Amino acid sequence: MATLNSDLVVLEPHRPPAPWSGDAGALAEALKNNVSGEVRFDAGSRALYATDGSNYRQVPIGVVIPRSIEDVVATVATCRSFGAPLLSRGGGTSLAGQSCNVAVVMDWSKYVNQILEINEQEHFARVRPGVVLDHLRAATKPHHLTYGPDPSTHAWCTLGGMIGNNSCGTHSQMAGKTVDNLEELDILTYEGLRMRVGWMTQEDLAAKAKEPGRVGEIFRGLQQIQVRYAGQIRERYPNIPRRVSGYNLDQLIPDSSGRFNLARALVGSEGTLVTVLEAKLRLVHDPAFRSLLVLGYPDIYAAADAVPDLLYSAPIALEAIDHLLFENMRKKHLHEDYLGLLPKGKGWLLVQFGGESREESKAKADELMQKLQSQPNPPDMKLYPDDADAKHIWTIRESGLGATAFVPGEPVTWEGWEDSAVAPEKLGGYLRDLCKLYEKFGYIGALYGHFGTGCVHTRISFDLFTPRGVDHYRKFIEEAADLVVSYGGSLSGEHGDGQSRAELLPKMFGTELVGAFREFKELWDPQWKMNPGKVVDPYRIDENRRLMDEAERWDPKTHFHFPDDEHSFKRATLRCVGVGKCRRTIGQEPGDDTMCPSFLVTHEEKHTTRGRAHLLFELLKGEELEPKWRDEHVKEALDLCLACKGCKGDCPVNVDVATYKAEFLSHYWDGRLRPRHAYAFGWIDKWARLASVWPGAVNLATQTPGLAYVAKVAAGVAPQRDIPQFAPRTFKSWFL
Numbered sequence: 137m138a139t140l141n142s143d144l145v146v147l148e149p150h151r152p153p154a155p156w157s158g159d160a161g162a163l164a165e166a167l168k169n170n171v172s173g174e175v176r177f178d179a180g181s182r183a184l185y186a187t188d189g190s191n192y193r194q195v196p197i198g199v200v201i202p203r204s205i206e207d208v209v210a211t212v213a214t215c216r217s218f219g220a221p222l223l224s225r226g227g228g229t230s231l232a233g234q235s236c237n238v239a240v241v242m243d244w245s246k247y248v249n250q251i252l253e254i255n256e257q258e259h260f261a262r263v264r265p266g267v268v269l270d271h272l273r274a275a276t277k278p279h280h281l282t283y284g285p286d287p288s289t290h291a292w293c294t295l296g297g298m299i300g301n302n303s304c305g306t307h308s309q310m311a312g313k314t315v316d317n318l319e320e321l322d323i324l325t326y327e328g329l330r331m332r333v334g335w336m337t338q339e340d341l342a343a344k345a346k347e348p349g350r351v352g353e354i355f356r357g358l359q360q361i362q363v364r365y366a367g368q369i370r371e372r373y374p375n376i377p378r379r380v381s382g383y384n385l386d387q388l389i390p391d392s393s394g395r396f397n398l399a400r401a402l403v404g405s406e407g408t409l410v411t412v413l414e415a416k417l418r419l420v421h422d423p424a425f426r427s428l429l430v431l432g433y434p435d436i437y438a439a440a441d442a443v444p445d446l447l448y449s450a451p452i453a454l455e456a457i458d459h460l461l462f463e464n465m466r467k468k469h470l471h472e473d474y475l476g477l478l479p480k481g482k483g484w485l486l487v488q489f490g491g492e493s494r495e496e497s498k499a500k501a502d503e504l505m506q507k508l509q510s511q512p513n514p515p516d517m518k519l520y521p522d523d524a525d526a527k528h529i530w531t532i533r534e535s536g537l538g539a540t541a542f543v544p545g546e547p548v549t550w551e552g553w554e555d556s557a558v559a560p561e562k563l564g565g566y567l568r569d570l571c572k573l574y575e576k577f578g579y580i581g582a583l584y585g586h587f588g589t590g591c592v593h594t595r596i597s598f599d600l601f602t603p604r605g606v607d608h609y610r611k612f613i614e615e616a617a618d619l620v621v622s623y624g625g626s627l628s629g630e631h632g633d634g635q636s637r638a639e640l641l642p643k644m645f646g647t648e649l650v651g652a653f654r655e656f657k658e659l660w661d662p663q664w665k666m667n668p669g670k671v672v673d674p675y676r677i678d679e680n681r682r683l684m685d686e687a688e689r690w691d692p693k694t695h696f697h698f699p700d701d702e703h704s705f706k707r708a709t710l711r712c713v714g715v716g717k718c719r720r721t722i723g724q725e726p727g728d729d730t731m732c733p734s735f736l737v738t739h740e741e742k743h744t745t746r747g748r749a750h751l752l753f754e755l756l757k758g759e760e761l762e763p764k765w766r767d768e769h770v771k772e773a774l775d776l777c778l779a780c781k782g783c784k785g786d787c788p789v790n791v792d793v794a795t796y797k798a799e800f801l802s803h804y805w806d807g808r809l810r811p812r813h814a815y816a817f818g819w820i821d822k823w824a825r826l827a828s829v830w831p832g833a834v835n836l837a838t839q840t841p842g843l844a845y846v847a848k849v850a851a852g853v854a855p856q857r858d859i860p861q862f863a864p865r866t867f868k869s870w871f872l
């Protein structure tokens with residue numbers, strides 16, 4: 137094991153944000169008057185936005201769905217006049233709790249999602265924050281350009297969220313993180329100051345610092361941070377490809393040309409500093425052809441050890457999966473057909489090359505294969521000339537999170553230490569030590585991720601249900617933080633700090649730099665209203681837990697048995713881990729996933745598989761919603777579910793809303809008269825049998841204009857629909 141810091145940092149005493157004690161009703165009224173978008177302060181909407189992809193839960197004050205930038209400006213102004221905290225939200229897929237808070241949540245995803253410009257000559261795009269990454273990539277593709285950072289959630293995460301989290305993905309090997317691919321931001325502070333920020337020289341900074349009022353104050357503060365902390369920043373910011381933890385204060389230090397980019401310093405601030413209104417993004421050349429080579433090693437450590445050498449071949453992506461992930465997928469029958477495509481081994485590296493022609497990208501892969509073949513103990517190798525096979529291999533890799541959660545016969549695994557990062561050349565050692573830590577604490581967790589940039593993904597079998605388990609989890613996280621710091625790494629190499637890691641930042645940066653984070657926060661948000669309790673002066677990692685008081689959640693008697701969920705509906709409502717794949721609106725081609733048809737039409741969170749599952753969780757929680765089967769919010773959310781079972785197959789954790797809907801509705805209607813159409817269609821077999829006795833008379837009643845109208849009203853059928861005619865004889869009498 138690497139030597140741990142001898143002077144381990146003791147975490148600071150907790151300074152929780154002051155709770156907001158304003159009048160939510162009056163705030164809602166004011167917002168309704170000032171905003172043309174949707175303002176929802178009802179219990180159902182608040183429950184719906186209480187969590188993200190993390191282990192945390194904080195019920196918001198209310199939800200605003202702005203229609204325009206003017207709406208956003210009005211929302212911020214109205215919240216300011218009530219002193220209410222604010223939280224922006226895109227796809228809500230954050231894994232560290234930075235997308236839930238006791239705040240007014242602005243959901244950008246539904247309306248404020250325009251691509252404003254794609255500049256082919258100068259390689260940039262201007263977007264609103266609600267744009268989904270794959271929508272942008274589809275628009276830039278014809279220009280042979282792409283946006284480089286590509287999280288696994290690329291088909292549903294938003295650019296606002298990516299800027300908030302400093303996201304990146306498989307191709308950070310080629311293009312870096314969001315911070316490396318951003319030119320300018322149009323921002324709004326909580327105080328109402330709107331600015332366009334981007335590249336500046338020290339002279340620009342000095343000129344701005346002379347301006348009167350808040351502008352001058354902010355820029356003078358930036359000057360002071362530069363002067364006071366430049367040394368500490370150079371010394372303590374790890375020089376590794378995947379440092380995502382902490383504010384990007386390193387971006388305030390001028391580069392060799394004497395410039396720095398203020399917009400980049402705001403990237404990764406998780407909505408705690410400013411609201412982003414527009415972004416100018418750098419586009420990169422998109423290699424026209426890609427070739428995938430997979431290398432099989434005896435174990436994941438051997439795969440990690442091989443990484444530094446492979447980097448000399450300049451792949452555009454270098455990813456890993458281990459045998460545990462492979463086994464989990466087999467047990468879950470997830471992409472089972474694709475697993476057979478992998479070469480032999482128990483730890484695999486996916487090495488992708490780009491080129492302007494198929495021959496060029498393949499030649500790079502061939503060259504690497506020859507080189508490896510000439511060395512002792514070469515890995516088992518497989519090149520995938522067929523694009524469909526390569527796509528299947530990437531599907532295995534991208535399914536990592538879903539594949540490792542809720543594996544039959546295995547303990548449930550959770551996020552919490554799911555994206556730490558070290559320098560690629562230290563990866564093998566770090567992984568060995570991390571696994572020793574798992575052993576010490578009795579945990580298991582598959583290992584996979586972006587090995588080419590030293591970032592490790594894993595979900596760990598923490599017990600988050602019992603106080604003892606949570607205590608154990610906390611101790612593990614503290615030791616894991618010490619371990620990664622001893623390797624010169626980063627607590628987060630991808631997903632951000634949120635609440636899962638922010639408390640640990642002093643271990644990584646030291647108390648002085650954490651003080652600099654506090655100064656930076658205070659410059660932009662002196663009232664501490666922007667996503668409070670995240671990143672700076674954060675909530676503890678073990679508070680606001682979604683599973684807090686789980687034993688007290690309602691555990692109702694049900695008709696279905698839920699055999700995959702310990703025979704408990706309560707347990708089934710825990711299944712959704714917030715991946716958000718049900719929010720996908722792009723890539724829906726024949727053969728692609730079905731989930732979720734109702735969201736595709738309404739673009740409403742409550743009509744996603746995730747939204748419905750979360751509302752059912754909240755129903756049993758009984759805090760915002762009454763723990764009774766007759767809740768109208770839940771009924772409304774489930775109403776548009778087509779019971780197509782798309783989610784059961786497509787959701788990475790097999791959330792089965794159709795079954796949950798049947799369970800809920802059976803209790804909802806128990807002892808009540810159902811709507812007319814329920815009798816008309818629920819008993820269609822009986823009506824049809826009766827109609828077959830007098831088909832002529834029935835057709836007369838359903839097809840004659842006036843009578844048909846009465847029949848449709850009686851059956852609860854929409855007047856514009858036609859009732860099908862009955863055949864003059866039944867099929868059976870014709871056949872016999």
Ligand SMILES: Cc1cc2nc3c(=O)[nH]c(=O)nc-3n(C[C@H](O)[C@H](O)[C@H](O)COP(=O)(O)OP(=O)(O)OC[C@H]3O[C@@H](n4cnc5c(N)ncnc54)[C@H](O)[C@@H]3O)c2cc1C
Nearest residue numbers: 226227228229230287288294296297300303304406407412
């Ligand atoms: C299965 C799974 C796989 C993932 N894989 C990856 C991966 O490969 N790489 C990766 O980087 N991440 C990954 N993530 C994490 C997450 O998907 C990404 O960070 C994603 O970019 C977040 O986008 P979002 O739209 O969901 O953001 P949200 O979660 O909605 O928001 C993220 C942060 O941005 C802030 N924000 C949003 N809009 C604005 C705005 N207009 N102004 C100011 N702040 C704003 C929010 O307040 C929040 O703090 C994964 C998550 C899951 C569930």
